[in-house]
Amino acid sequence: MHAKTQVREVDSVGDAPDIIWLRPERPARGPRPAYSRAQIVEAAIRVADHEGLDAASMRRVAKEIGAGTMSLYRYIPRREDLIELMVDAALGELDLPERPSGDWRADLTLLAHGLRAVSLRHPWLTRLPQTRRVFGPNALRMLEFGGGTLDGRGLSIDEMMTLFGIFNGYVDGFVRAEVSWAEEERRTGMDRDQWMAYTSPYVHQILAGGRHPVFSKVVIEARQPHMDPEARFEYGLGLILDTIAASIPAPSGQAS
Amino acid sequence: MHAKTQVREVDSVGDAPDIIWLRPERPARGPRPAYSRAQIVEAAIRVADHEGLDAASMRRVAKEIGAGTMSLYRYIPRREDLIELMVDAALGELDLPERPSGDWRADLTLLAHGLRAVSLRHPWLTRLPQTRRVFGPNALRMLEFGGGTLDGRGLSIDEMMTLFGIFNGYVDGFVRAEVSWAEEERRTGMDRDQWMAYTSPYVHQILAGGRHPVFSKVVIEARQPHMDPEARFEYGLGLILDTIAASIPAPSGQAS
DNA sequence: AAGCAGTTGCGTACGACGTACCCGGTATCT
DNA sequence: AGATACCGGGTACGTCGTACGCAACTGCTT
Numbered sequence: 001m002h003a004k005t006q007v008r009e010v011d012s013v014g015d016a017p018d019i020i021w022l023r024p025e026r027p028a029r030g031p032r033p034a035y036s037r038a039q040i041v042e043a044a045i046r047v048a049d050h051e052g053l054d055a056a057s058m059r060r061v062a063k064e065i066g067a068g069t070m071s072l073y074r075y076i077p078r079r080e081d082l083i084e085l086m087v088d089a090a091l092g093e094l095d096l097p098e099r100p101s102g103d104w105r106a107d108l109t110l111l112a113h114g115l116r117a118v119s120l121r122h123p124w125l126t127r128l129p130q131t132r133r134v135f136g137p138n139a140l141r142m143l144e145f146g147g148g149t150l151d152g153r154g155l156s157i158d159e160m161m162t163l164f165g166i167f168n169g170y171v172d173g174f175v176r177a178e179v180s181w182a183e184e185e186r187r188t189g190m191d192r193d194q195w196m197a198y199t200s201p202y203v204h205q206i207l208a209g210g211r212h213p214v215f216s217k218v219v220i221e222a223r224q225p226h227m228d229p230e231a232r233f234e235y236g237l238g239l240i241l242d243t244i245a246a247s248i249p250a251p252s253g254q255a256s
Numbered sequence: 257m258h259a260k261t262q263v264r265e266v267d268s269v270g271d272a273p274d275i276i277w278l279r280p281e282r283p284a285r286g287p288r289p290a291y292s293r294a295q296i297v298e299a300a301i302r303v304a305d306h307e308g309l310d311a312a313s314m315r316r317v318a319k320e321i322g323a324g325t326m327s328l329y330r331y332i333p334r335r336e337d338l339i340e341l342m343v344d345a346a347l348g349e350l351d352l353p354e355r356p357s358g359d360w361r362a363d364l365t366l367l368a369h370g371l372r373a374v375s376l377r378h379p380w381l382t383r384l385p386q387t388r389r390v391f392g393p394n395a396l397r398m399l400e401f402g403g404g405t406l407d408g409r410g411l412s413i414d415e416m417m418t419l420f421g422i423f424n425g426y427v428d429g430f431v432r433a434e435v436s437w438a439e440e441e442r443r444t445g446m447d448r449d450q451w452m453a454y455t456s457p458y459v460h461q462i463l464a465g466g467r468h469p470v471f472s473k474v475v476i477e478a479r480q481p482h483m484d485p486e487a488r489f490e491y492g493l494g495l496i497l498d499t500i501a502a503s504i505p506a507p508s509g510q511a512s
Numbered sequence: 513a514a515g516c517a518g519t520t521g522c523g524t525a526c527g528a529c530g531t532a533c534c535c536g537g538t539a540t541c542t
Numbered sequence: 543a544g545a546t547a548c549c550g551g552g553t554a555c556g557t558c559g560t561a562c563g564c565a566a567c568t569g570c571t572t
Contacts, residue, residue, distance in 0.1 A: 016457070021458055022458050029541070030538075032549085033550095034549080057529065057530080059528085062551095067550075067551080130436065131439075143468075144470050147473075157477040158488065161474065169429030176386065177421070201273055205278070218417065227414055232418060283518080285570070286517090286567080286568055287566085326522050326523075326524095327521050330521075335558095
């Protein structure tokens with residue numbers, strides 16, 4: 001991120017990758033570790049849930065479990081890896097059946113609601129700068145379940161991944177918007193009403209200009225009671241699933 | 257983000273908000289400023305484009321324009337605001353007509369390609385943790401254009417914003433995936449092939465387990481030549497636009 | 513013309529951050 | 543018993559955002 005952040009060099013193709021999922025948790029020899037990865041990750045998630053991802057610093061997490069700062073590095077070599085573990089642990093909360101049921105629409109609806117629930121519990125999830133990520137076991141499980149719903153229906157892998165990407169993008173985008181109010185309130189100490197009051201001089205200047213009809217509509221509408229988030233989520237999700245339905249070749253005769 | 261990051265208190269409803277878009281650029285009295293916001297933002301964008309958003313620190317940007325670090329704070333009170341200005345400046349590169357043409361499908365296609373082009377030029381855009389954001393002039397312009405394509409077609413504002421959100425989510429999600437390879441290469445010094453080699457022990461372990469058919473398909477397929485990004489983008493965009501089309505009530509008689 | 517209030521550029525300093533390096537202690541293997 | 547490999551963690555470095563204060567300068571008021 002910042003600070004030193006020097007990057008490991010890749011010397012040759014053959015050297016052992018330092019991937020957290022390949023690093024054994026317990027050593028073959030030597031003294032027994034005093035802490036566990038699970039314990040560390042749990043503490044980090046607890047802090048991040050309550051005080052934001054930035055608060056879950058290496059120092060803070062170490063303190064949380066009663067360890068010295070640098071001891072943490074015996075378990076998790078980089079903060080990046082801590083975050084990776086946190087993400088996968090959060091995805092582990094998804095309550096999914098072993099395999100898709102065959103009713104892809106029901107399965108994706110289940111997955112969507114599961115993802116939304118997890119993200120609401122762990123708002124920092126939607127705020128991660130997503131990178132080239134190594135899939136952990138629970139991310140894999142989700143991919144298999146989600147991708148599996150569309151597998152074997154005559155779609156190419158490109159099409160499947162595009163559709164799954166659209167699905168994920170919708171869920172993520174929706175939840176991100178939903179979560180951002182609570183997150184920003186925690187971050188800035190301003191709740192929604194205070195924020196409205198704070199920005200109102202600017203907003204009114206825009207409204208007074210009269211050249212932003214869409215913005216005006218949004219603002220005016222935002223002051224009125226909305227469809228509740230559940231219903232809005234469901235509405236958009238229905239559209240996305242319809243899109244997917246239209247892309248799946250019909251099994252027997254007629255095409256869509 | 258981190259460090260001190262103490263948050264301004266909101267004392268009362270009435271105190272003047274410190275919103276960058278309301279802060280006048282030039283003072284009424286006193287010596288004339290030596291630099292300009294535009295110059296600062298341009299330097300910040302240049303650095304972020306080449307070395308990533310983190311490299312565009314206050315110190316670095318100040319050095320870039322030949323100013324002392326703290327001088328920057330006379331122009332831009334917080335780094336958060338610098339980023340806000342950068343985003344809006346980038347959106348300013350969107351080449352959009354004054355108002356939608358009436359052909360919403362053509363207009364949204366234009367907007368989608370514009371957004372993709374801008375994001376490819378400024379990869380840090382897709383990597384921003386999005387927050388409760390104050391819309392700058394160019395963000396407003398985009399909102400008006402994009403929202404305007406769907407306005408007056410019998411949709412509620414909730415529906416319009418859901419559809420526009422789906423549209424934005426798709427474009428953003430696609431470009432994010434597209435850009436992440438280049439960004440990660442800059443960040444880690446590993447190109448795509450090196451990354452593949454680096455992770456291959458882990459990937460092979462998963463493949464060998466034989467319990468991840470979807471992942472296996474993706475990996476195997478990823479080694480073969482793909483549809484080019486343009487075509488994939490266009491394919492998904494078509495689906496999204498179809499979704500929107502299906503949601504727009506028919507103007508005369510029959511419904512969708 | 514003189515004074516003063518407001519604004520400039522900017523140096524210093526503080527408290528956070530990630531983490532490299534090093535050390536003394538401990539558990540296991542030979 | 544000695545060697546080996548790993549443990550916990552203290553110290554230190556370079557980075558960050560930014561609060562504070564100060565001298566110089568500008569433009570308005572008298």
